[in-house]
Amino acid sequence: MSLEFQAAETDPTNWIGSLAYRSKATADLSATELQGLTSNARLRNRKCGVTGMLIHQDGQFFQKLEGPPASLKHIWASISQDPRHDDIEMLSEHIVPARLFSDWDLLVYNSANASPAFGGELAENSGLFSKVPKLVDLALGGDDIGTNTLIASLAEKGWNGDAILAQLIEPTARALGDAWLADDCTELDLTMGLSMLQLAGHAVRHRPTPEAIRETKYSILLATAPGEPHMLGTSMLADLFTDAGWHVDMAFPGSDEALANQLGAQQPDALDIGMSEALSREHTLATLRETIQQSREASPDHLTVVSVGGRMFAEAAATAASVGADHARDSVVGTTVRIAELIRQKRQIRP
Ligand SMILES: Cc1cc2nc3c(=O)[nH]c(=O)nc-3n(C[C@H](O)[C@H](O)[C@H](O)COP(=O)(O)O)c2cc1C
Known part of the structure; x- marks a missing residue:
């Protein structure tokens, strides 16, 4: 498994890489063993400018790490070879505009051993x-x-x-x-x-990021999936993209045809299709794939990136590839930067 933070190639100084994976513990870890693992990990993370969280629950690990791409790559080389876990499944790796865990070298949540050290730390630090x-x-x-x-x-x-x-x-x-x-x-x-x-x-206020200046030339159509009544994700994206300086239009289409008509008329650089943030809708994946195909046909020359989001994608129950999209968001946060980067990359390959 290797980490490829392609965005870092364009301007490495501003980017923060982020990765999330889950894995299975190869043996039961005692509280002391886990504490040993995490205190060493914290020291090393701090030295490398990496922050993040680690959850240990029911014999499984879930970890999210963020930091300069080169440091993350270095630490990941160790973690991915660590015999204390296997069945490692990478859930996401991408560039984010800001850290989520800026105050924590490694926030640890260990449900099996709610020892005062961990319990206290969680109560204090996992505020949100x-x-x-x-x-x-x-x-x-x-x-x-x-x-x-x-x-x-x-x-x-x-x-x-x-x-x-x-x-x-x-x-x-x-x-x-x-x-x-x-x-x-x-x-x-x-x-x-x-x-x-x-x-x-x-x-919630969003501070425009330095990246916003570089993103302003792009436009996006934020749509709910045809017939989808939940629009929380689409609404949050509207604020984020507007604050990042994009030209934003919204669509709440009743059918693929209505969405295709709007795309044909507006010719945006990118399209995001939002499913419910609350409910998984696995049975609609085939329909979503069809919607995406029709959307691309409606704007073959201009539409460069198609993004999807919703609970299914946040929980990695479905991937971008499974519906023919270029990008799936696991959170609305960071989407502006990732889509801008994808547009740049795709246009470099095929101007
Ligand atoms: C689930 C899990 C999470 C880990 N997280 C980190 C981490 O965030 N940072 C870190 O430096 N090491 C972490 N480690 C420990 C590394 O795998 C490795 O043992 C340590 O970095 C020393 O690496 P080295 O033996 O290559 O020098 C983790 C190990 C496991 C099993």
């Missing part, structure tokens, strides 16, 4: 994830004031907008979907909860 149940309650209760107060208080404590989206709002959307599946709420509650989150996401 731990707010998910509270936001679920507020959203299901339709409490917009409570929701906005919670988000505002987190922003005051110094959480940046990207972290609030990726570590709180997106996980809360999935938790709402789970509540609906478990019959803990009605479809109306779910829809209302998602619109509460949409408002909350809207209130």
